[in-house]
Amino acid sequence: MPRSFDMATEYECSVEEIHRALCEEKYWLARLAESGADDARLDSFRVGHDGGFDVVTTQVLRSDRLPGIIHQFHHGDLEIRRAETWTGMAGGAAEATVASSIVGAPVSLSGDAELLRSDRWSRLTFRATVEVRIPLVGGKLEKFIGNQLLQLLETEQRFTTSWITGNR
Numbered sequence: 370m371p372r373s374f375d376m377a378t379e380y381e382c383s384v385e386e387i388h389r390a391l392c393e394e395k396y397w398l399a400r401l402a403e404s405g406a407d408d409a410r411l412d413s414f415r416v417g418h419d420g421g422f423d424v425v426t427t428q429v430l431r432s433d434r435l436p437g438i439i440h441q442f443h444h445g446d447l448e449i450r451r452a453e454t455w456t457g458m459a460g461g462a463a464e465a466t467v468a469s470s471i472v473g474a475p476v477s478l479s480g481d482a483e484l485l486r487s488d489r490w491s492r493l494t495f496r497a498t499v500e501v502r503i504p505l506v507g508g509k510l511e512k513f514i515g516n517q518l519l520q521l522l523e524t525e526q527r528f529t530t531s532w533i534t535g536n537r
Contacts, residue, residue, distance in 0.1 A: 370507075370508070371498045371499065371500040371511070372498070372499050372500075372508065372511040372512065372515060373496065373497065373498045373499075374496070374497045374498075374499065374515040374518060374519070375494070375495075375496050376494070376495050376496075376497075376518065376519050376522055377492055377493060377494040377495065378492070378493050378522050378523055378526040379487060379489070379490060379491070379492055379526075380490055380491040380492070380493065380526060380529065380530055381489075381490050381530055382490060382491060382530060382533050382534075383486075383490065383491060384458070384461055384462065384463070384484055384485060384486055384491045385458065386533050386537075387484055387491055387493075387529060387533065388420075388455075388458050388463050388484060390529060390532060390533050390536070391422065391455060391529075392416050392420065392422050394411070394414050396529075396532055396536075397411050397414060397424055397426070398411055399532060400525070400528055400529075400532070401426060401428070403528055404428055406428035406429055406430055407429050407430055407431045407434070407446075408427075408428070408429040409426065409427070409428045409429070410426065410427050411424070411425075411426055412425040412426060412427055412450075413425045417457070419456070419457040420456075420457025420458055421454070421455050421456045421457045421463075422454075422455050423452070423453070423454050423455075424452070424453050424455075425450065425451070425452045425453075426450070426451050427448060427449065427450050427451075428448075428449045428451070429446050429447065429448050429449075430446065430447045430449070431446050432444070432445050432446050432447070435447055436513075438509070438510065438513055441503075441506055441510070442474055442475070442476070442501070442503050442506070442510060443471065443473065443474045445473075447471060447474075448471065448472040448473070449469060449470075449471055449472075450469065450470050450471075450472060451467065451468070451469040452467070452468045452469070453465050453466070453467050453482075454466050461485065461486050462483060462484060462485040462486070463483075463484045464481065464482065464483050464484075465481065465482040465483075465484075466479075466480070466481055466482075467479065467480045467481070467482060467495075467497070468480075475501060475502035475503055476499075476500070476501050476502075476510070476514070477499075477500050478497055478498065478499050478500075478514070478518075479497070479498050480495055480496055480497035480498060481495070481496050482494065482495045482496075493522070493526070495518075495522060497515070497518055499511045499514045499515055499518075501514070
């Protein structure tokens with residue numbers, strides 16, 4: 370049974386600055402280079418006339434770096450594909466749909482994100498649904514993936530804030 374996770378992180382920069390960074394290919398290339406993956410590539414990136422954008426990435430983690438729980442459902446390197454579709458800015462906010470999968474594994478993730486102003490700066494909220502289609506251990510793996518998502522969100526927040534500061 371799929372499991373849902375709600376999470377959020379605060380940014381110390383404006384919504385406009387974050388969205389502007391997300392609309393730059395060099396931001397994505399730098400983010401992937403710093404991701405910690407053994408191989409990371411920008412498969413596609415397109416900015417629309419409305420200021421929205423679509424991005425697809427692939428990140429590969431070598432099997433010898435993976436926690437034991439992953440080896441219960443997947444052998445070999447882990448290839449993670451992620452697709453994001455963001456709207457342009459409207460009313461000081463932007464929204465996204467996110468889909469991710471592990472190639473060759475019965476794992477999928479879908480979610481919605483919103484980037485909006487907060488009391489101090491900006492806030493990214495993310496609601497994700499993780500499904501691992503493996504009897505008996507699927508729920509345990511879904512919880513593990515959900516915890517990893519929160520760490521990923523925080524890591525990406527730190528990278529984005531640093532990247533914006535260095536590219537103003």
